[in-house]
Amino acid sequence: MRVLAAMSGGVDSAVAAARLRDAGHEVTGVHLALSAKPATMREGARGCCSIEDSRDARRCADVLDIPFYVWDMAARFRDDVVEPFVAEYAAGRTPNPCLRCNEKIKFSAVLERARALGFDAVGTGHYARLDGGLLRRAADPDKDQSYVLGVLRPDQLDGALFPLGDSVKSEVRAEAAARGLVVAEKPDSHDVCFIPSGDTRGFLAERIDAAPGEMVDPSGAVVGHHRGVHDFTVGQRHGLGIARPAPDGRPRYVLGLEPVSRTVRVGPAEDLDVTTLRATDPVWLVDPPADAVACVVQVRAHGGLAPATVRVDGGDVEVVLDEPLRGVAPGQAAVFYRPEPAGDVVLGSATIASTGR
Numbered sequence: 380m381r382v383l384a385a386m387s388g389g390v391d392s393a394v395a396a397a398r399l400r401d402a403g404h405e406v407t408g409v410h411l412a413l414s415a416k417p418a419t420m421r422e423g424a425r426g427c428c429s430i431e432d433s434r435d436a437r438r439c440a441d442v443l444d445i446p447f448y449v450w451d452m453a454a455r456f457r458d459d460v461v462e463p464f465v466a467e468y469a470a471g472r473t474p475n476p477c478l479r480c481n482e483k484i485k486f487s488a489v490l491e492r493a494r495a496l497g498f499d500a501v502g503t504g505h506y507a508r509l510d511g512g513l514l515r516r517a518a519d520p521d522k523d524q525s526y527v528l529g530v531l532r533p534d535q536l537d538g539a540l541f542p543l544g545d546s547v548k549s550e551v552r553a554e555a556a557a558r559g560l561v562v563a564e565k566p567d568s569h570d571v572c573f574i575p576s577g578d579t580r581g582f583l584a585e586r587i588d589a590a591p592g593e594m595v596d597p598s599g600a601v602v603g604h605h606r607g608v609h610d611f612t613v614g615q616r617h618g619l620g621i622a623r624p625a626p627d628g629r630p631r632y633v634l635g636l637e638p639v640s641r642t643v644r645v646g647p648a649e650d651l652d653v654t655t656l657r658a659t660d661p662v663w664l665v666d667p668p669a670d671a672v673a674c675v676v677q678v679r680a681h682g683g684l685a686p687a688t689v690r691v692d693g694g695d696v697e698v699v700l701d702e703p704l705r706g707v708a709p710g711q712a713a714v715f716y717r718p719e720p721a722g723d724v725v726l727g728s729a730t731i732a733s734t735g736r
Contacts, residue, residue: 380499381405382540385485386439386447388432390555390562391504391543393439397558398542399502400443407498408440408447411489413456414573439560450492452484459483461573465586468609471636472710475680476571477527486535493538500538508544509536514664516716516723519547526680529714529728532662580618583609592641594621596631597650605643608636614651614706621645632706652703653736658696658713658729665726667691674726675716676700678707689715696729707734 382404384396400406410433433449440447460479467474490501506517507525514536517523531539543551555563574582587609594603603621605611611619615633625631625647632651635644656676661667671690676698677683686701698713711731717724 381497382407382500382502383489383493383496383498384408384445384502385489385504386410386436387504387568388429388435388439388562388565389504389568390552390560390565391506391567393436393443393504393560393562394551394555394558395502395504395542396439396445397443397554397560399540400445402542404502406443406445406502408436408443408445409489410436410447410449411456411484412449412451413453413484415453415457435562435565439562442559442561450489452488455488456480456484456573459488464571465583467710468583469587469638471608471638473612473708474710475527475712476573477680478530478712480572481528482530482535486531486539490535490538500540502540502542504543505541506543506546506548507541509539509541512536512664514725515544515721517543518545522548524680525723525725526677526712526714529664529725530662530712533664536664580610590638590641592643594619594643594645596625597634597644597646602631602645608638608641608643611636611643613708619645648705651705653705653707653734654700654703655735656698656700656707656713656731657733657735658698659694659732661691661694661696661727661729663727667727672726673718675718675722677714677716678704678711678731683707686718687715695732707731709733 382399384399384406386392386396386408396406396408437447460476464474464476493501505524506519506522507528508515514525516525552563570577589606591606593601594605596602602623611633613633616630629647631645632648634646634650668691671688674687674689675684676687683704685704688699690697709731712728713731714728715726716722717726
């Protein structure tokens, strides 16, 4: 096959490209330029897609002796990932930009262009497995990325290759070193790639007008004030700016955000427990369930798992959890896994719209 290997400049994508070449595919490397100012996209191990990363990707392509190109995707990335990220926070939700980048950029814009150029598939360094059209968890549970790929449609997965799905990270780094790839010991990127400083609050403050409001506890008492609901996420404990301690002396957490009334609800940790979810815009990798079906639901990239029952209700999905999950926020993705036999097959996903106790 003719395969376009997305090369971020990190160790995973470099080894993925090498394995695709060794498998006999005709491989071309491509680095995605996602920022109009790429020099600002990395600070040490934070961020990605900088000029440094582009050069690392090119050096790896040279070692592998494959063609290499840089594609400017900055405008599409801004429109489809960054601006929706800001809008979601302004609306009091908590988005995951990595999911949207996979959905809108790597396996939409890039895959479409690749197919138009005659490529059969796009290969990436994601840790996940494809088995007979099914998306499954990776062999390395600490690196598994099936959650952030769970938003992809079947036709997008049909054009995807994940060569690292059966490997653990230590093996990948050792292989990179053996191949002479300069990125063998390069740190993994962390946090939101377009906020390399890690200061999400500062990033949003530059893009969302201040809308001061009140912080209210479960009794309805005003316990503080804020400059905008976009400064907070459900489950947040630190940085609330509340000077007066709770009457019982226990920490307060953000329980909910109400952008229309500009209210931030705060309270004790146990009030973060939820037992029901309602999610919208489902994507199914199998036939949508006709009746209620048992599954395992995951609401965060790492952790946040619980057995549950899901039921399709019109265009939405209702989820009843067998055990409470804590700190679930509207805007997060709920990814549904088949519970048996291994519990690693993705059934589908949806975006959490509301939660209940």
